[in-house]
Amino acid sequence: MALRNIREKGDEVLRKKCKLVNKIDDRTLTLIEDMLETMYEADGVGLAAPQVGILRRICVIDVGEGPIVLINPEKIEESDEKVIAPEGCLSIPGICGEVERPERVVVKALDKDGKSYTIEGTGLLARALCHEIDHLDGVLFEDKVIRYIDLDSES
Ligand code: ZN
Secondary structure (H helix, E strand, C coil), X not given: CCCCCCCCCCCHHHHCCCECCCCCCHHHHHHHHHHXXXXXXXXCCEEEHHHHCCCECEEEECCCCCXXXXXXXXXXXXXXXXXXXXXXXXXXXXXXXXXXXECEEEEEEECCXXXXXXXXXXXXXXXXXXXXXXXXXXXCHHHCEEEEECCHHHC
């Protein structure tokens, strides 16, 4: 495993649309391992492949309940109920803003063995799923911020 360099805002790769993964090979598995290691090292709750410069539909999430690997994730359901809460991004360090997200989502994806599964997330997990899937379409949370939060005033 190896740490990968996290691309930051301004890097064009973050604004591109990612391609579907057709085949899960050794390179894909190494990428997933590296993404998990990079996410944990950076203290993030999620990381999407374009954030390490790879334009494939892969993301990893851990909201404190263990690692979740999503290949070709697709949102198949979202609640009408929305929640506004603070959000940040490893590619936009030091910035935090309030974003509206569905309270609950259901996402369909492949796991690292290529098996299809669905995952239901509420609260923080729903937020992380939406945030990471947005990355795969070149969307950053700053596109959706309602109000920025001044982090300095809290220290
Ligand atoms: Zn992000």
